[in-house]
Amino acid sequence: MKLLPIICSFLLLVSCHQEKRKTQKPTFLxxxxxxxxxxxxxxxxxxxxTNLxxxxxxxxxxxxxxxxxxSIVTIKDTLFLKVEGVNENPTLFKFKQQSATSFVCENPKNEFPKKIKYYLENNQLKAIVSAKDFKIDFVFERYNTKFINL
Known part of the structure; x- marks a missing residue:
């Protein structure tokens, strides 16, 4: 029975310890x-x-x-997709879901799109930009020409 308080203390200590996860950047882009x-x-x-x-x-x-x-930016340990040049001010889309080959980000205050999904499928980069009743699908393939350095 002396072991029970030790186990409980250990479990309490482990459950209270919150490890900060390093944000995973979507390098598949x-x-x-x-x-x-x-x-x-x-x-x-x-x-x-490579700087996203x-x-x-x-x-x-x-x-x-x-x-x-x-650009993919980190603000207070949260990833955002930052879009500039479309609206008067930059628009931030907060990451809501993410895996090694996909992410979904949202900005419910933006007129269009409110949601953006990027994912890899069959060596293609796919993107869906959407609002409640409308969406646009993009299917991209790799090519080898270099463009502007950012």
Whole structure:
């Protein structure tokens, strides 16, 4: 019976000890990607560097019709996808779910999208941007051309 208080004390000590987990960065994004399911006449690219800063843009012929600066940032031990260049101020999407090959982030206050999901599937990078009743799917494949360094 003398062992029971020791075991209880040990369990209490272990349960009260909160280990800080190191945030896992989504390194699966790193690379140069081209969208293979764009509207005809347009082509979308995403480039992610090892520092998890990226650039997304769409070309129609030689004109840039869309451009965003992307980055994965840590604020108070929480990961966010930061999107700049679309709205007047940077927009942060808080990571809600994450694995080694995917993440889901959300910003319910943003008009569109409210939710962004990135994941690897069959050597393709897929992204879904969505709000309540509308979503856009992107399917990217790797390519070897180097673009702007961020």
């Amino acid at each position: 790193v690379g140069d990607w081209v969208c293979v399911n764009d509207k005809e006449g347009s082509i979308t690219y995403e480039t992610w560097h 800063k990226g650039l997304g843009y769409t070309l129609k012929e030689k004109d840039t019709t869309f451009k965003e600066i992307l």
